[in-house]
Amino acid sequence: MILAAGVAMMVTLALGPKFIEWLQVKKFGQFVREEGPQTHLIKAGTPTMGGVMVLIGLLAALFVVARPTFSTLAALIIVFSVAAIGLYDDWQKITKKQNEGLSVRLKFLFLGIAVLVADILALRYVGITQNVVVPGFEQNLVLGPGIIGIVLFSVLMLLVIVGTTNAVNLADGLDGLAAGAGCISLLVYTAIAFLERQYDVAVLCGGMAGAVVGFLWFNSHPAEVFMGDTGSLAIGGVLAAAAILTKTEMLLPIIGGVFVLEALSVILQFGYFKLTRRRIFKMAPIHHHFELSGWQENKIVVRFWILQAAFAAAGFMIYYLTLYTAV
Incomplete structure (x- = not known):
């Protein structure tokens, strides 16, 4: 694990300067919405698609360390499926200078196919069972026998993957916010996976x-490059795959608490506005609300990292206490 982390970090660090220079030459810059915070207009043109650097670093680490197992393959199918969707969205934004990428229907179609393949691998070859582990309860929630269980498990996988990837994507609005919070969650899942053997x-x-x-x-404020949908969806994909393979789907909303808050702020803002034509927050996701309230970008990011660390620690403690009680 340490070797994988070290290889991935060194490859990404080494690749960064040249890759950012290449993005600048190709003019693959970020498109900034005019209706967003005015302080973000200065970020227009900053190189994006930095998530490609993350994926290359990950692949280098897996090439050096990982074993060719069905567990790794199932996870990679999920991760690179959502990353490919993010890469296409990034490309559309760059070429068309707008925020519209792949349609929702096509996203669900491609994700559905990827989930189905990963589902078959997980159930048949990895040994994942069709049940949901609820922390604090001795009995697991069984999704059903035969084809019913497979269908329900596939739906659960799809919900976990779509929910997690979109939540991480919503948090990717300030320099270093999604990357830092994602790293904290990934470290917790590294520990959980290790304890689960x-x-x-x-x-x-x-x-x-x-x-x-x-x-x-390179992404710390002021950012030299943005991860784009490629990176945020890839981070979400790894978290979702780890939660499914370790049977900790119910803990994921706690371990990724900041991402849940970001997603909830958007849902609440949208729903309340539809009902009352008024807003709860000055702008959603919620990190923009604090921006418009006068908080400096760095202060918001660091405070969200602290909050994410608290959520992650709480999630890991619940997991560890459940494991200790079971033993």
Whole structure:
């Protein structure tokens, strides 16, 4: 795990300057919405698609350390499926100078196919069971026998993957916010996978954490490069895959608490506005609310990291106490 993290971080750090220079030459710059915070207009043109650096770092780590197992393959199918969707969205934004990428229907179609393949691998070859572990309860929630259980498990996988990737994507609005919070969550899942003796998953999470730390070197304020949808969806994909493979889906909303808060702020803002034509927050996701309230960007990011560390520690404590009680 340490070797995977180290290799991924060093590769990402080494690749960064040349890759950022290449993005600048190609003019692959960030498109900034005019209706967003005015302080963000200065960020227009900053190179994006930095998530490609993260993926290359991760692949380098897996090439050196990982074993060719079905567990690793199932996770990579999920991760690179969502990353490919993010890469296409980034490309559309760059070429069309707008925020519209792949349609929702096509996203769900491609994700559905990826989930189905990963589902078959997880159930048949990895040994994942069709049940949900609820912390604090002795009995697990069984999704059903035969084809019913497979369908329900596939739906659960899809919900976990879509929810996690979109939540991480919503948090990617300030320099270093999604990367730092994602790294904290990945470190917790590295520990959980290790304690579950799922060492392939632990290597994947450790490698991704190392790659994200290397990327954060360039993404810290003021950012030299943005991760784009490619990176945020990839981080979310690794977290979702780790939660599914370690049977900790119910703990993921706690371990990734900041991402949940970001997503909830958007849902609440949208729903309340539809009902009352008024807003709860000055702008959603919630980090923009604090920006418009006068908080400096760095202060928001660091405070969200602290909050994320508290959420992650709480999630890990619940997991560890449940494991200790079971033993």
